[in-house]
Amino acid sequence: MNTPRQQWQQAYDESRLREGTFQTMSGVPLEPVYGPEDGEFPGQYPYARGPYASMYRSKLWTMRMFAGFGTAIDTNQRFKEIIKAGGDGLSTAFDMPTLLGLDSDDPMSLGEVGRCGVAIDTLADMRDLFADIDLGGITTSMTINSPAAVMLAMFVAQAENAGVPRAKLGGTLQNDILKEYQAQKEFVFPPRQSMRLVRDTVAFTAAEMPRWHSISISGYHIREAGSTAAEELAFTLANGFAYVELARQAGLPVDAFAPRLSFFFNAHIDFFEEIAKYRAARRIWARWLKERYGATNERSMQLRFHTQTAGVSLTAQQPEVNIVRTAIEALAGVLGGTQSLHTNSMDEALALPTEKAARIALRTQQVIAYETNVAHVADPLGGSYFVESLTDEMERRAEEIFAAIDEMGRGSMLEGCIAGIEENWFQGRIADSAYELERNFNRGERVVVGVNRFLEGNDDDDLAILKITNEDESKQRARLSKVRTDRNDDAVRDALDRLAKDAVDPEVNLMPALIEASQAYVTVGEMMNTMAGVFGRHVEVPTI
Amino acid sequence: MTQESMTSDSGALRVLVAKVGLDGHDRGVKVVARLLRDAGIEVIYSGLFQTPETVAAAAVDEDVDVVGLSMLSGAHMTLAPLVVKAIRDRGSDIPVVLGGIVPNQDVEELTAVGIAAVLGPGAPADEVVEVVRRVAGARA
Numbered sequence: 001m002n003t004p005r006q007q008w009q010q011a012y013d014e015s016r017l018r019e020g021t022f023q024t025m026s027g028v029p030l031e032p033v034y035g036p037e038d039g040e041f042p043g044q045y046p047y048a049r050g051p052y053a054s055m056y057r058s059k060l061w062t063m064r065m066f067a068g069f070g071t072a073i074d075t076n077q078r079f080k081e082i083i084k085a086g087g088d089g090l091s092t093a094f095d096m097p098t099l100l101g102l103d104s105d106d107p108m109s110l111g112e113v114g115r116c117g118v119a120i121d122t123l124a125d126m127r128d129l130f131a132d133i134d135l136g137g138i139t140t141s142m143t144i145n146s147p148a149a150v151m152l153a154m155f156v157a158q159a160e161n162a163g164v165p166r167a168k169l170g171g172t173l174q175n176d177i178l179k180e181y182q183a184q185k186e187f188v189f190p191p192r193q194s195m196r197l198v199r200d201t202v203a204f205t206a207a208e209m210p211r212w213h214s215i216s217i218s219g220y221h222i223r224e225a226g227s228t229a230a231e232e233l234a235f236t237l238a239n240g241f242a243y244v245e246l247a248r249q250a251g252l253p254v255d256a257f258a259p260r261l262s263f264f265f266n267a268h269i270d271f272f273e274e275i276a277k278y279r280a281a282r283r284i285w286a287r288w289l290k291e292r293y294g295a296t297n298e299r300s301m302q303l304r305f306h307t308q309t310a311g312v313s314l315t316a317q318q319p320e321v322n323i324v325r326t327a328i329e330a331l332a333g334v335l336g337g338t339q340s341l342h343t344n345s346m347d348e349a350l351a352l353p354t355e356k357a358a359r360i361a362l363r364t365q366q367v368i369a370y371e372t373n374v375a376h377v378a379d380p381l382g383g384s385y386f387v388e389s390l391t392d393e394m395e396r397r398a399e400e401i402f403a404a405i406d407e408m409g410r411g412s413m414l415e416g417c418i419a420g421i422e423e424n425w426f427q428g429r430i431a432d433s434a435y436e437l438e439r440n441f442n443r444g445e446r447v448v449v450g451v452n453r454f455l456e457g458n459d460d461d462d463l464a465i466l467k468i469t470n471e472d473e474s475k476q477r478a479r480l481s482k483v484r485t486d487r488n489d490d491a492v493r494d495a496l497d498r499l500a501k502d503a504v505d506p507e508v509n510l511m512p513a514l515i516e517a518s519q520a521y522v523t524v525g526e527m528m529n530t531m532a533g534v535f536g537r538h539v540e541v542p543t544i
Numbered sequence: 545m546t547q548e549s550m551t552s553d554s555g556a557l558r559v560l561v562a563k564v565g566l567d568g569h570d571r572g573v574k575v576v577a578r579l580l581r582d583a584g585i586e587v588i589y590s591g592l593f594q595t596p597e598t599v600a601a602a603a604v605d606e607d608v609d610v611v612g613l614s615m616l617s618g619a620h621m622t623l624a625p626l627v628v629k630a631i632r633d634r635g636s637d638i639p640v641v642l643g644g645i646v647p648n649q650d651v652e653e654l655t656a657v658g659i660a661a662v663l664g665p666g667a668p669a670d671e672v673v674e675v676v677r678r679v680a681g682a683r684a
Contacts, residue, residue: 111622185568316665542591
């Protein structure tokens with residue numbers, strides 16, 4: 001029987017490595033990982049030290065910068081620039097109306113069209129968004145939740161019209177509706193009806209889109225809304241367990257879809273706590289998938305995650321200092337073994353980033369990747385008495401929260417998550433933690449440089465910030481109006497009738513009806529309203 | 545009995561904290577609501593996804609002393625003036641305080657359309673309470 005180190009060595013030797021000399025600045029050669037012969041190594045269950053044996057020696061994390069603005073034509077230009085610059089992945093940010101399933105000419109959309117992402121109303125916009133881009137040759141990430149099924153349908157329709165079969169499409173749909181009710185609050189339908197749409201997308205992609213990642217389970221927004229690190233960890237993984245149970249209920253074997261799940265965590269300013277959080281996340285996911293859900297494929301057990309630095313840690317005061325905060329947070333993500341990373345720009349407590357601020361944010365990642373040598377050694381903090389202890393403590397606190405959720409669901413994490421949303425349990429805990437943090441700040445126990453200490457320099461206010469006009473809004477409304485005039489009204493009516501009929505029967509998968517509606521140039525708003533006619537709408541009881 | 549003496553009789557100001565438009569960021573509005581409540585102010589929360597009309601109607605119906613608008617999506621230059629207008633169209637002079645992600649460059653224009661005060665990111669609790677009291681006092 002080989003020792004864990006020998007097993008790791010074998011896996012490492014089989015890995016393809018990137019070019020580079022792995023040594024310190026002064027020429028000290030570095031091992032790919034350090035640890036005792038019989039310890040745990042990266043790529044070994046339960047993966048606290050990383051999902052892969054070779055980690056960043058095979059491939060650095062992906063520097064995935066999230067972008068999108070204005071009309072589909074504007075964003076298409078940006079996408080082409082990214083591809084020309086060597087990018088092989090596109091990440092689409094949608095505007096608020098699209099995220100909430102509203103058309104650009106809806107009265108509620110006023111002031112929001114194309115503002116913090118691209119506006120998509122119909123297949124015509126999807127066609128412009130991906131014009132002259134080979135959807136079979138790149139991966140496309142779409143950060144959208146309530147209308148995720150609609151956007152996936154439009155994407156498939158566009159690709160197939162362009163001659164790319166759905167089976168060849170690679171990418172990720174965020175599609176994590178549970179955290180919308182808990183934290184980000186971009187919900188449309190009630191939780192159970194939304195979960196039916198998640199089920200439909202998971203089943204559809206598992207059957208027909210083998211390269212597609214159906215859900216990106218996101219703690220980022222939970223943390224931004226005010227949770228603690230342990231709550232972010234526990235709520236996110238609990239949501240992940242809920243999706244696993246949902247897919248199993250739909251008859252999918254766990255190993256048929258779990259390898260296609262990925263995660264998205266926050267990197268906040270408490271450096272070691274964040275690193276411990278990522279390490280604990282991998283260990284918990286592996287154990288639960290194996291022990292509770294019976295996974296046997298190790299890809300099902302290996303938690304892979306994207307990281308974004310904490311927007312909420314940025315300050316409007318002395319904004320240049322945010323570069324430092326972001327660098328420290330990004331470093332935590334890297335030392336915690338993230339697979340991809342978005343770094344925020346220094347001006348994001350004020351507005352969307354300028355090009356210069358976004359470039360500095362990307363440069364921050366490049367300094368970490370190429371100057372510091374921190375990526376040479378996997379899990380460099382593994383074995384630290386402190387970090388190991390904090391990892392255990394994160395796991396212990398998360399397990400306490402899982403027990404509470406499991407109890408709410410009477411032995412079902414899926415039911416527990418839905419009950420916790422309906423009873424405002426998650427929302428209340430997040431608001432309590434946010435207020436506690438605020439009170440610590442107001443008492444001066446939590447120092448924020450430039451805000452409650454070290455205020456000299458706060459009056460300098462010369463940072464150039466991005467101004468967005470309302471021009472795109474009228475442009476997009478005109479485009480939508482033209483589509484409404486040009487399309488075949490009978491086809492629209494037939495497609496919406498079918499969608500309404502399919503929505504009534506919970507056994508029917510809605511993806512085919514949504515793809516048909518997309519092809520008929522039915523708008524996002526029309527599809528969402530038709531489904532809302534059957535599903536109803538979620539109204540959050542306002543609680544302080 | 546004047547508005548002012550009613551306020552001092554009951555000992556509590558009434559504030560409506562509100563979210564308009566599609567902006568779902570509710571961390572700030574909830575923290576501010578609790579801060580005001582802990583300072584002895586009566587707080588009503590509108591909930592998410594309100595329109596300028598529903599906020600104005602609630603403010604007038606509830607006879608609040610101040611409306612606190614929370615906006616973090618960048619739509620404040622479009623929506624905040626509409627809230628002020630909707631309140632004035634109802635013949636009311638209830639002042640509107642705006643908080644959230646609002647660059648300093650926008651403050652002048654917001655003041656010109658009748659926003660009584662702007663509280664930017666990082667405003668401490670004392671300042672939030674003080675501004676609400678001052679704005680309410682100026683009206684009476």
